[in-house]
Each structure stands twice: as structure tokens, then as C-alpha cells.
Amino acid sequence: MSDYKLLIGGQLVEGDGTLEVINPALGEAFVTVPRASAAQADEAIKAAKAAYPGWAETPFAQRQAKLIELADAIAADGDNLARLLVQEQGKPFAEAQGEVAWTEGYLRHYATLELPDRVIQDDEQAHIVVKHRPLGVVVGIIAWNFPLLVACWKIGPAVLAGNSIILKPAPTTPVTALALGALCRDIFPAGVVNIITDDNDLGPHLTAHPDVAKIGFTGSTATGKRIAASSADTLKRVTLELGGNDPAIVLEDVDVRETALAIFNGAFLNCGQVCLAVKRAYVHESIYEAMCDELARLAQEAVVDDGLKQGTNIGPIQNRAQFEKVKGFLEAARRDGKIIAGGEAMERAGYFIQPTIVRDISDGHTIVDEEQFGPILPVIAFSDVDDVVRCVNSSEYGLGGSIWSKDVERAAAIAERIESGQMWVNQHIAIGPHIPMAGFKNSGLGVEQSVEGLAEYTQLQVINIKR
Numbered sequence: 001m002s003d004y005k006l007l008i009g010g011q012l013v014e015g016d017g018t019l020e021v022i023n024p025a026l027g028e029a030f031v032t033v034p035r036a037s038a039a040q041a042d043e044a045i046k047a048a049k050a051a052y053p054g055w056a057e058t059p060f061a062q063r064q065a066k067l068i069e070l071a072d073a074i075a076a077d078g079d080n081l082a083r084l085l086v087q088e089q090g091k092p093f094a095e096a097q098g099e100v101a102w103t104e105g106y107l108r109h110y111a112t113l114e115l116p117d118r119v120i121q122d123d124e125q126a127h128i129v130v131k132h133r134p135l136g137v138v139v140g141i142i143a144w145n146f147p148l149l150v151a152c153w154k155i156g157p158a159v160l161a162g163n164s165i166i167l168k169p170a171p172t173t174p175v176t177a178l179a180l181g182a183l184c185r186d187i188f189p190a191g192v193v194n195i196i197t198d199d200n201d202l203g204p205h206l207t208a209h210p211d212v213a214k215i216g217f218t219g220s221t222a223t224g225k226r227i228a229a230s231s232a233d234t235l236k237r238v239t240l241e242l243g244g245n246d247p248a249i250v251l252e253d254v255d256v257r258e259t260a261l262a263i264f265n266g267a268f269l270n271c272g273q274v275c276l277a278v279k280r281a282y283v284h285e286s287i288y289e290a291m292c293d294e295l296a297r298l299a300q301e302a303v304v305d306d307g308l309k310q311g312t313n314i315g316p317i318q319n320r321a322q323f324e325k326v327k328g329f330l331e332a333a334r335r336d337g338k339i340i341a342g343g344e345a346m347e348r349a350g351y352f353i354q355p356t357i358v359r360d361i362s363d364g365h366t367i368v369d370e371e372q373f374g375p376i377l378p379v380i381a382f383s384d385v386d387d388v389v390r391c392v393n394s395s396e397y398g399l400g401g402s403i404w405s406k407d408v409e410r411a412a413a414i415a416e417r418i419e420s421g422q423m424w425v426n427q428h429i430a431i432g433p434h435i436p437m438a439g440f441k442n443s444g445l446g447v448e449q450s451v452e453g454l455a456e457y458t459q460l461q462v463i464n465i466k467r
Helices: 038-057 060-076 078-089 093-110 149-160 175-185 203-208 221-232 256-272 285-301 320-336 385-393 408-415 450-455
Strands: 006-008 011-013 017-023 028-035 118-122 126-134 137-141 164-168 193-195 214-218 237-241 246-250 278-284 338-341 356-359 376-382 400-404 422-425 458-466
Touching: 006 038, 006 175, 011 175, 017 078, 028 078, 028 175, 038 126, 038 137, 038 164, 038 193, 038 203, 060 078, 060 093, 060 149, 060 175, 078 093, 078 175, 093 149, 137 149, 137 203, 149 164, 149 175, 149 214, 149 450, 164 203, 175 193, 203 221, 214 221, 221 237, 246 256, 246 385, 256 278, 256 285, 256 376, 256 400, 278 285, 278 385, 285 338, 285 356, 285 376, 320 338, 320 356, 320 376, 376 385, 400 408, 408 422, 450 458
Parallel strands: 137 164, 137 214, 164 193, 214 237, 246 278, 246 400, 278 376, 356 376, 400 422
Antiparallel strands: 006 011, 006 193, 017 028, 118 126, 126 458, 338 356
């Protein structure tokens, strides 16, 4: 019997099957968790549907208070949750503690948000009000890179808006979500929050179910497209936060050492497994040699190890499938460019790859054009900003990007030319619960975070009264 349980209808229950969870630093299972069947997925939907009317009628202030309770519970269980994150996801313990703190902070900010009625006409002819109504049953499907944070990116706005939710974590990182379920059981009315696990087999069942009103998904573009197709027959609402190939464009006037450190951290956070990470760096030719040398030094000095070991900077790739994919990117980098740091999978247990810097590479090669989602950074020299803008905008992705320069006005003008949902100047991955997050092109549909993200979990309704 597992220490972890599914959360269905306010009850912590065993699954109809089980699932082994691999610790990526060891390459072996560290825990067995319950696995839901299609019948249990239907039970979760039924419970969420039954809970929805009462929750939708619950005063908004009470729903806000429940998010504060959840934030308090996460803070109280922070050390345990951080350790679980390291064991199942692989990130260093300090990053895991950061994810717990971010999760708590996001929930506390969600609890401050409101969607008040808006009066658009009030005169002798009519009284017209725009309202936001909840949608019903929501399904949240999340990726394996931030299992706790992204879970609450779905739960927070969904339940605040008055919906009930079924959360399905990635099968390689279900443990933290199940621990979160135990906290939710004691906070929310039965059926408002349900958490089930699978082995990548329940997604189509959930997304096609007629009683589900909306899908909130974070993950790959390929999976996002399948979810959109599966949802089409019932015209479900979808919010899709998908992949990216984020550029960092470095102009000639930067402080090389300072900028290299910031870009390195933006590229190798969570072993590069961040949708908004720096995936390609375009560096002006006048500082190209110095920037490559500094990035290579940082990569060589990084401590790559089990995230539970003190001093670890970079942990393992999260799962074997991604590990093999990233090794393929290393082969492409070796073939098409010049590797000046890293370049190898490490000879040890687990899924470790050396942080890798690739120079003398250009657009048109796999390592530049595709999202690596691993610890590899290609560095491309440029002389003309217009050429870089053209190259960047030719990508199928448009999630984020950054411009680096001492001339902030010039950098901001370049940022406005880039087709990406988030553009930063002299920073990268500067996100927050008060900042809307959206993607251009194949990087997604809809918005997450802030009031715009909350509104995605509602149906706009107009009440028009004739005087």
C-alpha cells in the first residue's frame, strides 16, 4: 500500500493500478504510487460535476480564503515538498525550495485577484452589466519540470473563478501532486479539487469527456495540438502553455562577465528544462570570443550532481526519454558546431549531462532551430541586428526572449520587433503571478497569470435590462 493516494470526491483512495516513480539522479524507482483507471477518472469528473454548483455559489471572498489556506499548508510542509521535488524531478534542493516558495507566493497573489462586474451602460434606456461566470468542470494537465508550481497555476485560478478541477500530473512526476492532494483534501469541499495519476493513457479520455468544460495544459507543442483536436468536438475552452525556443540577443555594449552569468543562469536553470529558458544566444561579433570563453568557464565550473547533495548547481535530466533526446542534440551539436564546454553524458547512474556550450553555429541547424529542453546552449555570432530579428521571428515558437544592452531604449525598441509573448530587457525568466503570460504562434493559446489568466477560467455574460 502506497503512502500516497489519489484525491477523488474528497477521499484519499488507492488507484486501480500502480506506477513506479524513478529518481532521475539514481535511474531507479524510489516510490510506488497509485495509478488511476479510466473508471476512476470518470469518478473524479462525476465528483467535480457534483461539487461545482455549490462551489460556484460560494462567496468569492471565501474562495479567496481557501487559496490562502492552501498557501499556508504548502508553507508548513515546505521542506517535505522540496525534498520530494528533488527526488522525483531532479532539481537542486535550493531550486526546489524556490519552487515551493514561488508556489506559495502565486497562491497568495491569486487570492488578491477579482473579476468585478462591469457596468457598460446605465441610463434611461438600459442597465447593461458584464459578468464573469465560472465554466464548470476543468481538467488541468501539467508537465514534469515544475510539478508543484504548475499544479497550482491550474488549481489556483480554476477554483478561485468558481470551477471544480481534476488535476493530472505527468506520470514521471506524480508524487508532489499527490502530496498536494492530501493538503487540498483538508481545505476544499469534497470534489472541488481532484488529483489523479496515469501512465500517459488518460489524457484523451479526460479531454474528450462531455462533462469537462475546459482544459488547462502546460507541456509540449505536439501534445497541446492533440489536446486542442480532442477538445474540438465538444468546443471545450483550452489554455495551452507550450514550448519555446527563447533567444537572448546580446548587443556589443554589455559587461561581458555580468551578462554571461545572467544568460548562463537563464539557460541552465532546472538543467535547461524550462519552457522560458534561454535556448539560443545571439552575441555581437565584437564580443563573441569573450562571451563564449566566459560561458564555457561557467559551464566547466558548474557542479552537476544529485540535487540533495550540498553544493549542486545542476541536477539530472528528469526522465530517460528526455535524456536520450538530449543526447541526440549533443550529437547534432558535435556535427554542426564546436563544443567548447561539456558535450557528454556523464558516466554514472542517473540521467546526467554536462552543461554544454556550442559555438561557431548558425540558424538552420538542429541545435539552434529546435527546442533542446536540456543543458545545451548554442551561441551564434551576429553583426546586424536586423538579421537577428529576422532569424528569431522565423521560428515556429514565440514564448519569450531577452535583449541585453546598456542602452535600454535601444534594447526596448528591438524587443518590440520580436514575435514573442514575453520580452525582457537585461533579464530573463522575469515572471510573476501579476504578469500575464502568453505565447505567439506554436507556443500556445490563451493567457495564464494575473487577471487575464483568471478570466480564462470564466464565461463572459452580459445582463441587459431595458428601462
